[in-house]
Amino acid sequence: MNELFIVRVQRSGGVAGISRAGVLELHVHDSPPEDEPWVRLANGALEQLRRLDTDDGAGQVRDAFNWFLSIDGEDHRVPDTLLTGPARQLAEHVIRTAR
Template sequence: MDTKDAVMFIEVIRVGGVAGLTKRAQIDTDAIADEASVREWRQLVEQARPLLVSQPNVQSSSTRERDTFVWTVSVDDTTCQLGDSSITGPLRDLAQRTLREGRRP
């Protein structure tokens, strides 16, 4: 199977903030009927992938600033955990869109 046609599973977990809440959402491209939407998700993941694989995972307790978020972003078997100031560009776009449009587990 070509990777462009592969089903992708995206999960984002955002923890913290003033209230210390956890927000979680998931996207499974196999469950999306609209092929144009699937292409948009694939494109967004491909733009974010270099950041996803290059980010060192943070230790939440040692690097977390007060009232900020810690983000965990997973695409298939690749996961990174970042502080709020470290999640930028296409990776932030992917994370925010997943939280906005994804299914809540």
């Protein structure tokens, strides 16, 4: 049985007002070879986002992008300046493949 791991990403429009969104569905069990690196990256991104403290307003820049990531039903809002590492790599991949 395949369990889906769903990654939803939305990036706010920033100064230009152009928003982007995308969804990536990954098979966790018996995943095809092309899904395996993305499943690992999604798990790493989720661990990173759980450690990130965005409640204090750090990284907030006026008119900058804000990212909304939902990884396996867990939601995170991150200012562009704080989105780094595996979370950024995953978010940009999801946005890029949605076009």
